[in-house]
Amino acid sequence: MTTKNEGAETAYQKALRILDAYRRSLVHADASDDILRAYSAILRHLRSEKVEQAIERDAAPKNASATSVVIPPHETVAKLTLEEVERLANDENSPRKLLEALAVARFGVPKGSLRSFSNIASLKERIFTHIQNERTHQTISSVAREQKR
Known part of the structure; x- marks a missing residue:
C-alpha cells in the first residue's frame, strides 16, 4: 500500500519526466538556445530539490498575512x-x-x-x-x- 507522500513523489517524478520530454521536443523544434538553457536550469533546480520539501511547501498554507x-x-x-x-x-x-x-x-x-x-x-x-x-x-x-x- 502506498502512502500519500509516496504517491505524491511518484507524481512529482512523472511530472519531471514530462517536463524533460517537453524540453527534448523543444530541442527537436530548434528552439532558441536561451530558452533551452533556461528550461534546463529550471529542470536542474527541480531535480536538485528534495521531493518531500517541494510537496510540503506546496501543501503548506499560503502567506496568511x-x-x-x-x-x-x-x-x-x-x-x-x-x-x-x-x-x-x-x-x-x-x-x-x-x-x-x-x-x-x-x-x-x-x-x-x-x-x-x-x-x-x-x-x-x-x-x-x-x-x-x-x-x-x-x-x-x-x-x-x-x-x-
Missing part, C-alpha cells in the same frame, strides 16, 4: 489626515492593497492607473507626490485667507 489584511472602507480611507496617510505610506509593512486604497480613496487616483505602478516604491512615490501637492494647496489657501483679512 497577505490575505488577512483588512482594508478600511473607502469612506474611512478618504477621511484620513495627511499625517496618517504619510505614516501608512512610510510604513514598510503596509501592503500594496492598502496603499492602493489610499491612492484611490484619499487622492482620487483612478483604479485602472494602479497597474502602471509596477512596484510598491513607485506607488508610494505617487502617494507622496499627492501629499506634497495637497500641502501646497493648503498653504496657498491659508495665505490667501490671510491676505483677505
